[in-house]
Amino acid sequence: MRTHELLPLPLTESSLAHVGSRVLAAQDVLGRSLVLENVSAYLGFDGSTMPEPEFLGRLVERTGCRLLLDVNNVHVSARNLGFDPMGYLAALPAGAVAQIHLAGSRDMGGYLLDSHDDRVSQPVWDLYREACRRAGPVSTSLEWDTRLPEIEVLREELAKAAAIRARAALAPARPPAPRDPPPAGPAGADGGLSRDQRALQAAILDGPSQVALPGAGGGEPGQRPLSRVEGISIYGGAYRARRVDGLRRAFPVLRELVGAELDGLALDHLAAHPGQTGDLAQVARSFAGYVCDVYRHHQWAGVVRDVVALDLALADRAGGDRAARTTLPDQPAFIRDLAARAGVALDLPGDGEA
Missing domain, CATH: 3.20.20 (TIM Barrel)
Incomplete structure (x- = not known):
């Protein structure tokens, strides 16, 4: 642990x-x-x-x-x-x-x-x-x-x-x-x-x-x-x-979507998966799966899944740099607005060259 x-x-x-x-x-x-x-x-x-x-x-x-x-x-x-x-x-x-x-x-x-x-x-x-x-x-x-x-x-x-x-x-x-x-x-x-x-x-x-x-x-x-x-x-x-x-820090867009509920999700995930790894990147991926499972029957299930994927992709592409730009296929338009509110600049399909 x-x-x-x-x-x-x-x-x-x-x-x-x-x-x-x-x-x-x-x-x-x-x-x-x-x-x-x-x-x-x-x-x-x-x-x-x-x-x-x-x-x-x-x-x-x-x-x-x-x-x-x-x-x-x-x-x-x-x-x-x-x-x-x-x-x-x-x-x-x-x-x-x-x-x-x-x-x-x-x-x-x-x-x-x-x-x-x-x-x-x-x-x-x-x-x-x-x-x-x-x-x-x-x-x-x-x-x-x-x-x-x-x-x-x-x-x-x-x-x-x-x-x-x-x-x-x-x-x-x-x-x-x-x-x-x-x-x-x-x-x-x-x-x-x-x-x-x-x-x-x-x-x-x-x-x-x-x-x-x-x-x-x-x-x-x-x-x-x-x-x-x-x-x-x-x-x-x-x-x-x-x-x-x-x-x-790892899920800035999800934080914008669910607000303070993210803290409760993080603590619930910690209780379910206590200190098994020192690699915070692995913790983030485990948390992503946990959040998607929690919301699997929610009306926002698809939204949450896409937002979690966005946050993970941002971390993978930019090494955690929220100011970096990345290209993500097939993301709904509202994610661009959420990302902008979280301080993340995105190149989405159809946006043209930055």
């Missing part, structure tokens, strides 16, 4: 061996060190036997990989799971940090969302200052994915980061030399990691009350950490929103 989400791991010896063996294999093929990033989290596993900084530090020791330290993710996870973010930085191997990420988050009341759609918050700047003091003025990237501001706002944020980097006084320590890794276990011997990940994915897809999730909970006391149900609900909501948004 695929959720298109960055999910937490149980931080155990088994997980460390499992991840470490794969990092070593990838580095052997690529001939260079990987740079691994800490993710934002909304729940943790009660069965974890070590904190995340220790897990990452031991992974660095085993494999010689480097770290991409996302200080916004540290801030988000600390608030959501209830741990000390400065203590997190102090426990990391500072010399292994190859790059730092900055981003904005959104306060949702009971938790922080790693949204990448706002200015960097003051607590994240404080963490960045401490990270630079420990790791030195390493390369820094500002992430801002949606609700993009004026370019001057981005320049202001980058200038602030540059000023903090310039004041970083502590030179970074040398990365620890990799140790010889322990012998890898047989394929699939992951100490139950696959089982736990499948249980977490099932809980996200089906809802936390439907699946028994082994040992998932919050972190250490602090601000009240999120409960298991709250954390899974956040992951589930993000997964469903991403699927709906993807299908909105």
